[in-house]
Amino acid sequence: DRLIIGGGMANTFLFAQGREVGRSLCERDLADTARDILAKDAVTGCTVALPDDVVEAHEFRAGAPSKVVPNDRVATDQMILDIGPVAAARLGTLLSDCRTLVWNGPLGAFETPPFDAGTVTVARTAAALTAAGRLLSVAGGGDTVAALRHAGVADEFSYVSTAGGAFLEWLEGKELPGVKALEIG
Secondary structure, rough: OOOOOOOHHHHHHHHHHOOOOOOOOOOOOHHHHHHHHHHHHHHHEEEEEEEEEEEEEEEOOOOOOOOEEEOOOOOOOOOOEEEOHHHHHHHHHHHHHHOEEOOOOOOOOOOOOOHHHHHHHHHHHHHHHHHHHEEEEEEOOHHHHHHHHHHOOHHHHEEEEHHHHHHHHHHHHHHHHHHHHHHHH
């Protein structure tokens, strides 16, 4: 029902919408693909959620000076390194209406403070909703697991898989060689 996009992937979607992303990680060559996905939003009824505000900085280092700006006010000499507090709060609201969350990928450069705040906030919200019995939370991928551990909530999710790409392929219903071998044995 909802596709929440954060991290470097969100930059590609923002760029596809004609927004400035400065020196951010962005796959500009995938802008057409991003626009196609956004166009399917109206047809399928799946809501695509992009960050309303972002944290920008001139350099990527711990403690670097940063500021929160709306997603359409990123300066050309800056990098988007996290979602902003408005985006994190909105994602928390979106999650409160969900019954199941499948999480793959952090929402920012969580390894380097202060760019961990968005991921930590949303992870803690998801964990609280899980603890309250309101959300089935499934997470997968090495960076995702590391982000949940960083937020202190990895053990509070319903299920956490360290198999990134394989985890997603399994959810798609693809046959995995390792699983197949176990079934045969």
